[in-house]
Amino acid sequence: MKLNEDDLYRTSTQFRQWSFTAEQLAAQRAKTNLQATERVKLNVARQRAQRVQAAELDSTSGNSGIDGSGANTPNAVTSDKEVDCLTVTEEMTFVEEFCERTMALGAHCKFSDNVIATCVQFLRRFYLYNSPMTYHAQNISRTAMFLAGKSESEHQSLDHFATNISSEKTKVTPEQILAPEYLIVQALRFNFDVKHPFRALKGGVLDMMSIANGKYEGPNHSIHKTAADLSTAIHQLPRKTGGLAAKATSQQLADRIMRESYSPAAQTLKKTAALTDVYFLYTPSQIWLAALLLADEPLVLFYLSVKMPSTSPVYEKVIVALRECALILSSHRSHQKLHLPADEQARMDAEHRAEVKRLIKKLKLCQDPDKLDLVKLNQAQKRDAVQGSDLDVHKAKRRKMDRENFQKDSDTFWGPELPTYGAKPA
């Protein structure tokens, strides 16, 4: 019984739980959006009714509003307009923006590329089943970063991380980071492993280099039979598809593979691939080849023709998949920007910023009022919840007494007294 690389990949949770067809993805997003919209409208209506009731009571007793906190900026409850919820596209733009911000956050915390990419995938997976209207991406992204650091074994202690991401304007407490942790983990269905195409790209480039050096030993389905033939063939590859074949020196070829192909492909993977849906739609192997295809098409096609017979239908299918994946990557804003003049780039950025600003403002008016304070929600679920009643105070006091007594006893020379069975404990 033999397993090949594909079988191994099929066992991963990324394939089993987090791979979708484009339609499924769209349907799931629409469903999430619909559910969130209904909930937000319902909750807002309920809270507004409560507010009106309270206001009526207050008018008789002469108190101020029910919550004085959000006095200056209206939120979904305090504004009197009809709730205008985000659409699916707006949600996606919003999440994407926060993915980008998270990348900056990760870089600020000096996390490695792996952690940042994992965190972005956590966010994307989380917002597949949750709407930013329910849980604000600001809160979720911090915790996702903390979680990603842990799952990629680059743990930063909670306090250190909290001070790291706090700025003068916004103070982040450890409780704020921990509050949605379980929520996220559960939305991720406890799948912490994200398979990235980074190491895969390195492996592939190493393999190409061994072809270039004439030391290739793997399967060979091309017309060039020996390793030396392959080496000459790769040296004569045209620079562009349909271009003229030109003999390159081995130094030029190494430069071409490492500088002109590998580096841009790595950049694409790090930035663009994380911001698009390719992780859901394609396998890491296809993603790195697609990124490389954008950088150096003749090289990838030659490489593939070595790896599998070009007459087989699978070869055609792989090429089609790679081109589709490459299209998704190249049509993304962050990739398009690279090939535009500076003023055009600035214009695009400005446009994007304006759009994001509008969305953040809009989200403020359609945020689910029940899920605003995650810290409080988290605490409410814990033992000895903070809604302090007399009974709770009594209980806490008794527990404290017990604990102190035990501590005192255990400090004595022979330790605490053993319980005497049958007799009534003192």
Place this chain on the structure above:
Amino acid sequence: MSKVTSRANGGQVRQGEAGGASPLSKSLYSLSLKPSSRPRTDAASDVCPVCKSSRYLNPNMKFLVNPECYHKMCESCVDRIFSHGPAPCPIAGCARTLRKGKFREATFEDLKVEREVDIRRRVASIMNKEESDFETLKDYNDYLEQVEEITWNLILKIDVDETNHRLQRWADAQAAETGATRRTYEPDPSMAGASGVVLKKGGTQRRALETSSGNTTDTNVKDKGFNFHGLKKKVAPPPEAPFDPFDGWSIAPQYYTLQNDYDADWLTKHKREKEQLVGGYQWSDFYNRALQDAFGGLTVFIDDEIRARDIPSGDAAIGTERAATAAAGGQDVNMDDIF
């Protein structure tokens, strides 16, 4: 005797259960377990037959016997006579060669009983078949009967040499069959004429003895000494296959062959780092993992395979129902404090 009664019962009764007791066994019982009615101050039993010293003079006197001849003598006599090596028994008319190491205290007062017990123990260690080794109960009972016969032959000194030889052959055959270490049968020392302890003998004599014993074992390889009817053939268990932790599965990469080394500028830089010299780190592991990643899922077409799975994704895949509701944006799963 018991033989007759068991036959009358159709041989379907386990002989051990049927009492199986011979008159001697009964006498053995009455002698050993019943409190002795004889007075302890028996003059004859308390005087050493060799040195004639009595318990009266030496209250701590202990009597020892040697299973060669079962003659009783006191401890000090044994020390005196046998300290310097094997010597003939001092009892008149015996003259067997005894060794000090074999002397022991008698368990039973009646030395006949002591001897029978010794013989039975020896025979039982060789004839150690169980009921499960036989095809039918009758065969097993026949076997037990034959064992009893052998035992009685030895006890009553009938065909002793012949029986001992057969027992030896049986022991050899059993050892050969199980592949166990050879269990040597020690024939009853009180019987054997030639195979007793050899005092200093001439080289020729010793050699002659060796060849003769060698001859006997050679000729007796073919027959096993005894032939029991209905004895099951011993089937050796099949040899255990070497342990395979992966249960026959192995990883066979389809798109790459791992090479010993790969060249790249950034690699050579890393390879020179001191950290890479740590024991247990192997570059081949990195190469293998990187290449496995590079081609893992190259021909997995998610669009086709997920569709073929034909399950609305997100439902079947979710571990628990509660997680499903939470993941689908329903209400949160309560975080239960386990304490």
